[in-house]
Amino acid sequence: xxxxxxxxxxxxxxxxxxxxxxxxxxxxxxxxxxxxxxxxxxxxxxxxxxxxxxxxxxxxxxxxxxxxxxxxxxxxxxxxxxxxxxxxxxxxxxxxxxxxxxxxxxxxxxxxxxxxxxxxxxxxxxxxxxxxxxxxxxxxxxxxxxxxxxxxxxxxxxxxxxxxxxxxxxxxxxxxxxxxxxxxxxxxxxxxxxxxxxxxxxxxxxxxxxxxxxxxxxxxxxxxxxxxxxxxxxxxxxxxxxxxxxxxxxxxxxxxx
Amino acid sequence: xxxxxxxxxxxxxxxxxxxxxxxxxxxxxxxxxxxxxxxxxxxxxxxxxxxxxxxxxxxxxxxxxxxxxxxxxxxxxxxxxxxxxxxxxxxxxxxxxxxxxxxxxxxxxxxxxxxxxxxxxxxxxxxxxxxxxxxxxxxxxxxxxxxxxxxxxxxxxxxxxxxxxxxxxxxxxxxxxxxxxxxxxxxxxxxxxxxxxxxxxxxxxxxxxxxxx
Numbered sequence: 449x450x451x452x453x454x455x456x457x458x459x460x461x462x463x464x465x466x467x468x469x470x471x472x473x474x475x476x477x478x479x480x481x482x483x484x485x486x487x488x489x490x491x492x493x494x495x496x497x498x499x500x501x502x503x504x505x506x507x508x509x510x511x512x513x514x515x516x517x518x519x520x521x522x523x524x525x526x527x528x529x530x531x532x533x534x535x536x537x538x539x540x541x542x543x544x545x546x547x548x549x550x551x552x553x554x555x556x557x558x559x560x561x562x563x564x565x566x567x568x569x570x571x572x573x574x575x576x577x578x579x580x581x582x583x584x585x586x587x588x589x590x591x592x593x594x595x596x597x598x599x600x601x602x603x604x605x606x607x608x609x610x611x612x613x614x615x616x617x618x619x620x621x622x623x624x625x626x627x628x629x630x631x632x633x634x635x636x637x638x639x640x641x642x643x644x645x646x647x648x649x650x651x652x653x654x655x656x657x658x659x660x661x662x663x664x665x666x667x668x669x670x671x672x673x674x675x676x677x678x679x680x681x682x683x684x685x686x687x688x689x690x691x692x693x694x695x696x697x698x699x700x701x702x703x704x705x
Numbered sequence: 706x707x708x709x710x711x712x713x714x715x716x717x718x719x720x721x722x723x724x725x726x727x728x729x730x731x732x733x734x735x736x737x738x739x740x741x742x743x744x745x746x747x748x749x750x751x752x753x754x755x756x757x758x759x760x761x762x763x764x765x766x767x768x769x770x771x772x773x774x775x776x777x778x779x780x781x782x783x784x785x786x787x788x789x790x791x792x793x794x795x796x797x798x799x800x801x802x803x804x805x806x807x808x809x810x811x812x813x814x815x816x817x818x819x820x821x822x823x824x825x826x827x828x829x830x831x832x833x834x835x836x837x838x839x840x841x842x843x844x845x846x847x848x849x850x851x852x853x854x855x856x857x858x859x860x861x862x863x864x865x866x867x868x869x870x871x872x873x874x875x876x877x878x879x880x881x882x883x884x885x886x887x888x889x890x891x892x893x894x895x896x897x898x899x900x901x902x903x904x905x906x907x908x909x910x911x912x913x914x915x916x917x918x
Contacts, residue, residue, distance in 0.1 A: 450822055450877055452835040452855060489903070494835055520723050525857060525901050542717045547901060570754040572831060572859045573717070620831060620859075649818060651829045674829060704835040704855040 452704045453668050454494035454675035455692055456527075456653060457682045459484055462501050464510045468680045478683040482517045488682070489522045491689035494704055496522060497550070497623075497677060500530030512544045519545020527575055529623075533561075535568055542573065550623055552577035553596050556603055559617060566618025575653075576619040580607035580640050581627040592640045599627030611644045619650060623677065626656040633659025633680075641671030653677050661687060661695040668701050706731040708914065709745035711772070713737060713762045716753025721786065724900035725749070728911040737766055747781055747914065750894075752788025756813065756862070757800035759788050776808045776892065784913050785894030790887065791864055793894050799862050809889055811866035820879030828879035831861045838874045838885060838897065846893050846912045847873070854905045856897035858885075863896060891918040 459466045459481050466478040478484065485496050498518065500511045508531070515528055528541045529550030538549050555562050555576050566574045579599055584591040592607035611622055624644055626637035636654045645652040654673035658664060658681055667676040681687050693703045708731055710718050718735045725733045734741060742748065750772070752759045763769045775783065776793075785793050797803045797813035805813065820828040835855040840847050858876070863883035866872055873893070874886030885896040893913070899906035 450836060450879075451828070451832065454834050519720065520727075523724050523727065523901060523907055524903050543719060545719050545723060547717070547720060570716070572753065572833070621833065646827075649830060651831075651833050672826070674834065 450702065452494070452702045453673075453696065454653075455664065455689060455696070455703070456495045456497050456675055456677040457488045457493050457689065458497045458499060458655070458677050458679040460499050460501050460679060461511065461514065463507050464514060466683065467501070468683055476684070481514045482521065484683070485518045485522050485526075488689060489524055492693060492704065493524065493689050495525040495527065495675070497527045497529065498546075499550070500528065502530070512540060515541060515544040515546055529575070529577055535565060538565055538569055538573075542569065548573045548575050548621070550575040550577045552579065555614065556594060556596055556605070559613065562614055562619055563617040566620070571618045571620035574619055575621045575623050576614040577623040577625065578607060578611060578614070578644070579625050579627050580637075580644075582637065582640070590639050590643070592637075592643070595627050599630070607640060608643050608647050611648050615648045615650050621651045621653065622648065623653045623655060624673075629657025630655075632657050635659065635663040636667045636671055636673075636676075638666060638670045641667060641673055645672035645674075651675065661692055664692055665696060665699045665701065668696070669699070707741070707745045708733045708747045708749065709742050710735045710749045710751060711737070711742060711768065713759070713766045713768050715759045715762050715788070716751055718751055720898075720900045721749060721751055724907060724910055725914070728907055729914045731914065737768060739768075739771055742768075742771060742775075745781070748775065748783040750783060750785045750789040750792070752786065752790075752792055754788065755800055756788055756791055756797045756805070757803045759792060760803060760805065763792075773806065776806065779890040779892065781891060782913065782916050782918055783892045785892065786900075787860065787896060787898060790885075790894035790896050791862060793887070793892065794864055794866070797862065808892065809866065809871045809887055809894075810868045811864050811871070811884065811887065813862050814865055815862050816878065816881055820881070822879060831859055832863075832878050832883075833859045835902075836876050836878060836897075838876055840874050840886075841869070841872050844873050844886075844888065844893065845916050845918075846909055848912050849908050850905050850912075856885075856895075856899070856902040856905060858897045860896055
């Protein structure tokens with residue numbers, strides 16, 4: 449008995465709506481972010497992640513308003529990511545009611561931003577999002593690199609070394625997404641999850657590829673993750689949070705009741 | 706009737722204020738104004754980040770003296786949260802050693818970096834997520850909350866007291882038994898975040914708002 453593993457539903461939000469691309473074809477509308485967040489809270493989600501995938505500047509105000517509304521209704525931890533580039537962006541989201549912010553591309557462009565953010569706001573609210581893609585061929589020693597721009601642009605950075613560097617600079621948690629698996633529903637990339645989880649002292653959230661409840665179990669048991677993040681399996685009613693928790697418990701993983 | 710969340714510049718106080726507003730119709734203010742703090746019926750002392758910075762900011766904003774007086778008087782209920790709990794004890798080993806407010810006995814220690822659980826998995830630091838709180842003594846703030854209920858934690862340091870009279874709740878992490886709820890007289894303090902602990906956390910805040918010590 450002890451610290452429970454976490455299940456984190458993720459809301460990808462565009463222009464004030466929860467969306468999710470299904471198999472990379474088209475975007476499906478999954479509802480109003482506040483209603484969706486409330487539903488997951490009632491179901492017993494351990495945390496909520498809100499990813500702002502909005503490209504346009506005008507919609508940022510909508511995002512702040514959404515975060516404020518969720519934070520006024522949902523009393524579990526809320527992480528907000530997408531477009532966090534400056535300490536002012538972080539301040540805005542924390543004031544709106546976010547508990548943590550997730551920094552992705554800005555960390556790759558300027559790693560010291562992570563240090564500056566952690567110094568100013570504390571490591572406990574700085575999550576660094578890592579998008580990793582396998583670059584080794586079959587049969588070679590596995591190696592993953594950091595990619596930006598939704599997995600299209602390589603950076604040449606080794607994912608495990610990068611993860612360690614982010615933690616040294618002050619990241620309090622890592623959100624690890626496998627770009628090979630994201631959207632495939634074939635399960636997490638266990639190799640990279642295990643490699644990074646073993647290499648760092650802070651909690652790791654596994655993301656990318658969940659299609660079944662067994663995948664969630666694998667992320668914790670085989671990948672060594674502290675939390676698992678998923679979107680589409682929950683959004684369209686395929687599985688509920690209580691079903692996922694029951695399945696985890698049945699497999700010997702400690703969950704919050 | 707006003708609940709004052711003491712704002713000395715450390716951490717995100719909006720979550721605490723929003724959660725309090727959710728459980729009470731009383732006025733909730735986030736303030737560093739001495740008159741408003743004196744005029745409040747209840748106080749919340751939050752805290753986030755490094756303890757030296759928290760104590761330092763309390764001194765820089767000239768709130769330290771008032772907080773010391775309020776603690777000595779014990780006239781109105783006060784709830785310490787996270788580093789707000791740690792500060793109420795004697796001393797912390799963070800930042801090379803920091804003297805705290807000394808309202809209750811006890812030391813603030815760091816979780817060891819090399820801990821494992823019984824299955825051999827590494828216990829990460831910070832201790833982040835939902836963990837069980839074992840209630841050591843009855844207290845009005847535990848009313849309606851189950852024994853061994855989950856609460857949400859984010860911390861690398863924890864309180865350890867050697868005086869059972871101030872110990873109200875503990876949590877196991879790795880080989881550490883952290884004293885996560887402590888209190889004396891009209892003061893109660895928790896390491897976890899009630900404002901982020903869903904139903905159980907809201908219930909604790911509701912109990913605090915109704916507490917008449």
